[in-house]
Each structure stands twice: as structure tokens, then as C-alpha cells.
Amino acid sequence: MSAAERARAERIEVRRSRESILAAAERHWAVHDADPSMAQLAKDSGVGIATLYRRFPGIDEVIRALHARLVAEFACIEEAVAVQPTAWDGVVALVTGIVDVLQDHPAIPRLNRKMVALDDDRQFSDGWADRLAALVTAAQAEGRLRPDVNANDVTFAAFRIGSYSNLPPDEAGRILGRQIGIVLDGLRADGGTRPLPGGPIAMDDLHRVFRYEVEHPVD
CATH class of the missing domain: 1.10.10 (Arc Repressor Mutant, subunit A)
Known part of the structure; x- marks a missing residue:
């Protein structure tokens, strides 16, 4: 050789x-x-x-390398937002995109917390701040996004939904879809509502979720 x-x-x-x-x-x-x-x-x-x-x-270097790799996954959301016909459609793409990435990579929330502990890291928010603020301002100018929210309100809601990763696989899509629909209705400037995807979450559904959490615990 x-x-x-x-x-x-x-x-x-x-x-x-x-x-x-x-x-x-x-x-x-x-x-x-x-x-x-x-x-x-x-x-x-x-x-x-x-x-x-x-x-x-050491483990700290693993955390930094993996965090950088997973944050890069959010680039696909920016691409999806950029091709939307209206700013409101961009907001919808942003919310659904964040949820999808977090569902595909449930380690992200833990790594975000670990990076803050290591470096008080701001690279995720700093990289998005101006673009997200412009998106929110444009959606408000269209009259479709309520005027009393900012970009952090939108992304925080999306992160909270997406971070719930311990759901039964056959129920996850329906449950998350309904929560996304509820959040988007809360963001609409006209206060209007749209039909929620999937059927209502019944008590039996909740018991299945709770049972799944018991049988598949996370630390």
C-alpha cells in the first residue's frame, strides 16, 4: 500500500x-x-x-461535536420557510419543522441544556434571531399572526411540543398533530380555528400514553 x-x-x-x-x-x-x-x-x-x-x-468534547451536528439539522427548516408563498405559511413551516427535527433527534433538548452549562452557548438563538424576527414581523404585517407575540413565543411553543418524545409510535403523529393545530390557532390574528387533525384524545388514549411511559422510561 x-x-x-x-x-x-x-x-x-x-x-x-x-x-x-x-x-x-x-x-x-x-x-x-x-x-x-x-x-x-x-x-x-x-x-x-x-x-x-x-x-x-473527554465527554465535553463529545457534547460540543454532537450539539454542532444536530443544530445543523435545523438548516432544513430555514430552507422550508424560505420557499413558502406567505410569511404565515413560513410560520407554519417553522413550527412543524421544529417539531419534526426534535422528534427525529430527541437528544437535542438535553444537549442544549448541556451546552448552556458548558459554554452558556448562544449559537442557536444568535444564528436565527434576525431571520425569525423578520419572519414574525412579515406575518404580522400580513395581518395573519397576532401582533402581541414575538419569535421566541413561536419557537418556544414549537420546542415544547417537539420535545415530548416519549409517545407510543402509533399515537405520536395524531397527538402531536393536534397540539400543533392548537398552537397555530392560538397564533392566528383573527382568532379563528381550523379543524384539528386526527380524532379527539380520549381517556383510553391517555392511559396508553401513560402505560407506554411506564414501560419505556427515560432518565
Whole structure:
């Protein structure tokens, strides 16, 4: 094997091992608040402990790398918002997009909290602040978004819905869809309501949710 081939093989191995480590870390923080030990993370990712330490000197570096990767997932929401025909449609795309990303990556809320503890990190809010404020102002100028809310009101509501990840898979879409509909109706300037998706959430549905939480606990 030539020197160039060896270098290429090493780059591939570095990338592969980093991917394995970050994937294992995301799986862990999707259900646990407590950090894994480096030994546990090495075991979960299928890499040697020495390899893990070469890629990441400690858990804090894993948190930073994984947080940066998952925050990048929100770029697709900006793209979806940008192609909407009206600012209000952009608000709808923003809310549904945030919920979708959080459902796909339930580790994000925990990692956000960990980043604040590590760095008082503001990269997520700073990167979006001006664009979201402009979107909200435009939707209010259209007369479709109530005038007494700001971008933080909109995103906070979306994050609260999306962060509820411990739902039975066969019920999650209906329950979340109805909550999104309720939030959007609350944001409408005309106070109007639209039919909520899915059927009403009955007491039996709640019991199934509670049972699922008992059988699938998170830390």
C-alpha cells in the first residue's frame, strides 16, 4: 500500500470511528440525562477506548461535536420557510419543522441544556434571531399572526411540543398533530380555528400514553 493509500485509509477510519461515537452518544442522550462514561461510550460505539480518546479527549468534547451536528439539522427548516408563498405559511413551516427535527433527534433538548452549562452557548438563538424576527414581523404585517407575540413565543411553543418524545409510535403523529393545530390557532390574528387533525384524545388514549411511559422510561 502506498503512502497516499495509507493516508486515505486513515482518513476513512477516523471518519468512521467519529461517526460511530457520535451515533452512540446521540442514542444515549436521547433517553438519558446523565452522561455516559468514556468506557461506556467506547463500548456502545464499538471502538477501542484508545481510539475514543484520540477522537475526543473527554465527554465535553463529545457534547460540543454532537450539539454542532444536530443544530445543523435545523438548516432544513430555514430552507422550508424560505420557499413558502406567505410569511404565515413560513410560520407554519417553522413550527412543524421544529417539531419534526426534535422528534427525529430527541437528544437535542438535553444537549442544549448541556451546552448552556458548558459554554452558556448562544449559537442557536444568535444564528436565527434576525431571520425569525423578520419572519414574525412579515406575518404580522400580513395581518395573519397576532401582533402581541414575538419569535421566541413561536419557537418556544414549537420546542415544547417537539420535545415530548416519549409517545407510543402509533399515537405520536395524531397527538402531536393536534397540539400543533392548537398552537397555530392560538397564533392566528383573527382568532379563528381550523379543524384539528386526527380524532379527539380520549381517556383510553391517555392511559396508553401513560402505560407506554411506564414501560419505556427515560432518565
